[in-house]
Amino acid sequence: MLHALDIAGMVCPNNVLLAPxxxxxxxxxxxxxxxxxxxxxxxxxxxxxxxxxxxxxxxxLLYCGDESxxxxxxxxxxxxxxxxxxxxxxxxxxxxxxxNMGCPMPKIVKNGDGSALMENFPLAEKVIAACAKSxxxxxxxxxxxxxxxxxxxxxxARLCEGAGACMITVHGRTREKVYAGAPDYAQIxxxxxxxxxxxxxxxxxxxxxxFDDMLARTGTDGGMIARAALFRPxxxxxxxxxxxxxxxxxxxxxxxxxxALFGEHFALVFMRKMAAFYCKGRPGAAEAKRKLFAAQTTQxxxxxxxxxxxxxxxx
Numbered sequence: 001m002l003h004a005l006d007i008a009g010m011v012c013p014n015n016v017l018l019a020p021x022x023x024x025x026x027x028x029x030x031x032x033x034x035x036x037x038x039x040x041x042x043x044x045x046x047x048x049x050x051x052x053x054x055x056x057x058x059x060x061l062l063y064c065g066d067e068s069x070x071x072x073x074x075x076x077x078x079x080x081x082x083x084x085x086x087x088x089x090x091x092x093x094x095x096x097x098x099x100n101m102g103c104p105m106p107k108i109v110k111n112g113d114g115s116a117l118m119e120n121f122p123l124a125e126k127v128i129a130a131c132a133k134s135x136x137x138x139x140x141x142x143x144x145x146x147x148x149x150x151x152x153x154x155x156x157a158r159l160c161e162g163a164g165a166c167m168i169t170v171h172g173r174t175r176e177k178v179y180a181g182a183p184d185y186a187q188i189x190x191x192x193x194x195x196x197x198x199x200x201x202x203x204x205x206x207x208x209x210x211f212d213d214m215l216a217r218t219g220t221d222g223g224m225i226a227r228a229a230l231f232r233p234x235x236x237x238x239x240x241x242x243x244x245x246x247x248x249x250x251x252x253x254x255x256x257x258x259x260a261l262f263g264e265h266f267a268l269v270f271m272r273k274m275a276a277f278y279c280k281g282r283p284g285a286a287e288a289k290r291k292l293f294a295a296q297t298t299q300x301x302x303x304x305x306x307x308x309x310x311x312x313x314x315x
Contacts, residue, residue, distance in 0.1 A: 001215045002240060005039060005222050007198055008137050008166035010069050010095050014039035015222030016239045017200060018229055020073040027063045028257035032250060033233055037240030040071055045100045048076035048085035062090050075100040077112040077123060079130035086134035099131060101142040104175040115143055115175040118156060125163045132164025139167035144187035147176040157191040165197065169224055172203035188218040200224050208238045230277045247278050248309030252302065259298050267298050275305050
């Protein structure tokens with residue numbers, strides 16, 4: 001089921017994608033996942049209004065270096081502002097712009113953004129159409145509905161394609177479920193049958209078996225890895241093929257690249273979080289996390305990580 005993925009002429013080496021993860025999918029993390037086998041990665045979601053107001057912090061999220069192909073995710077609900085973001089200098093390097101219409105977080109939804117757009121079909125259509133008029137490739141990531149009584153993945157998929165999207169990603173849970181429970185394979189499959197553009201399945205993929213099962217049960221063109229990549233980025237090796245490097249070696253390189261790009265303070269805070277994820281399932285994980293979050297320098301984090309990840313536990 002592993003194959004190249006053609007998105008409106010943009011060819012990805014395979015169909016295993018890294019999801020946009022708020023607070024995590026910065027450039028060093030994305031490039032690590034690509035080296036491990038991800039065929040396409042996305043920036044964390046970026047506010048279209050933040051770009052309009054020339055926010056330095058927003059721009060920092062869009063650092064993309066020499067990765068190829070490049071994909072960014074934006075969110076917002078004002079069609080004019082969203083189109084302006086797609087046409088901005090900051091998004092010019094990206095080959096694909098994804099619109100977030102699935103985020104379930106209250107602070108996003110209450111502003112009418114993210115999954116709130118699944119409750120407003122006319123506005124969602126206007127947003128997608130406006131972005132498509134920018135001339136960029138546009139994709140949309142959404143959920144199967146806002147709650148169990150309003151599952152409408154196929155209908156929303158058709159709306160996306162009709163408005164100009166060249167790919168969709170369907171998260172197989174409702175907004176109400178957030179990240180709990182099994183994905184609804186039937187709803188994802190219905191979305192796939194409803195359109196002719198590539199459809200990517202998201203939700204509940206933690207292993208090669210999960211990936212294969214998802215594609216077999218839904219008929220989708222690829223699978224998107226989210227939280228599994230935070231706990232074990234070598235999942236991309238498992239799916240795409242290749243020997244998974246030890247987490248210790250991956251951690252050292254990620255820390256060095258993060259510090260070089262974003263500085264000591266950002267790297268300290270970020271890499272403490274990453275080390276805590278990578279600790280999951282290891283002997284003494286709770287104590288290791290306590291020590292990591294007490295660390296005051298990246299050098300101290302690196303020292304602690306060397307001890308944590310040299311205990312012989314499989315990668």
